[in-house]
Amino acid sequence: MKSRTKIVGIVISAIAAISVAALMAWLFSLEGTKGLAQWGWSKVFIAIGALGILPLALCLAGLSRPRMEASKASALLLVSATAIASLSIIVSLGLFGFIWTKAHSAAPSIPAMGLVDPGKAIAIADSSGGAGGTLHIALSSDPHWSADTSNGPARLAILKGVAADKPARDAFFILGDNVQTGMNLAGWEAEANDIASNLPSTPVRALLGNHDAIIDGQVHYARYFFPKGFTSDSGSPYWYSIDAGPARIIVLDLLWGADSFGSAQRAWLERTLSAVPADRRVIVLSHCFFASSGYMDGTQPWFDHYGTLAEVAPILERHRVDLVVSGHNHYMEFLDRNGVNYATIGTMGGIPDPVPTHVSPFSKWFARGLYGWLDLDVTAKGTALSFKDHTGKTVHTEYVAAKR
Ligand SMILES: [Fe+2]
Structure with a gap:
């Protein structure tokens, strides 16, 4: 050779x-x-x-x-x-x-959307309800813009419904999976156009979901939802807390599970929860769920998440958070586990997930096949939840009294 x-x-x-x-x-x-x-x-x-x-x-x-x-x-x-x-x-x-x-790749321009800057407090319009007034927010998750299987008309109806909500919402949170594949620009463009056209006066905060991140989708996410000039108390665009009148809203970076929950986020969460005054309600938001009904995804359980329940839930329990709202599962559900209430609202248009083969032992109410959103009306005394379908009809209500 x-x-x-x-x-x-x-x-x-x-x-x-x-x-x-x-x-x-x-x-x-x-x-x-x-x-x-x-x-x-x-x-x-x-x-x-x-x-x-x-x-x-x-x-x-x-x-x-x-x-x-x-x-x-x-x-x-x-x-x-x-x-x-x-x-x-x-x-x-x-x-x-x-x-x-x-x-x-960048679009020539991004339509003007009213966005919540996590570095600034959410303005509370309703001063009734005691100390800090009443916070009115709407939340939904998993719209999956650009997915052929998603329900575009239901998604638009939800945006219009939130815009017309009474009392008016102080902010609208989209808890991730904004788009089907994050590296593709088309979904982000469609989302921004729909928000700008249908929800012009409600500030929006979109979280990063697992589909949004595929692959290097964080670049489009930042351009559209965490643009230059935005700040956060953690320094991260993915996890932070927001002051919101009678509540502190805590956003966690949980995409597929606890794989994105590193030591920096864990230390920040402990510090942040310890510093919340006792008279504030603590609302935690994440893309990935914690307790949830679901099904097997191949050989892995897509329910009662083994990662988030083991790694994150004990911290939330120890600090007695009031409510955790997530998406990832395309259901509506309300659960109660170890003193923490969980709500799933992955119903903004993504194709409904299969009929659960596993009903969570912590489930208190469950709905599949609906599209819609969740309204929260929060005072210092507690949090009222209204699950709504895409027509605006209330399909279920709950009340979570203050836990701290
Ligand atoms: Fe999803």
């Missing part, structure tokens, strides 16, 4: 390994990739990783054969390594270029 074949094989295999390692490091530095790997895409990431390792392994096998100079097998291994390494370089550069180009 010629030494040139050896050198070319080794150099190209090394470049391939570096290219794939750099791609993987970039992918896993992005919001949501760790969860994506845990929830169904593990084979894709293993295949990409193998493209980086295989050429080096073939090189080593070729170079370690006895009487290497004369070995046809060694030459075959090194030529194979060169061929696969060339493919690996093309694939890793191509994937990076494809994702980067899509995720960083």
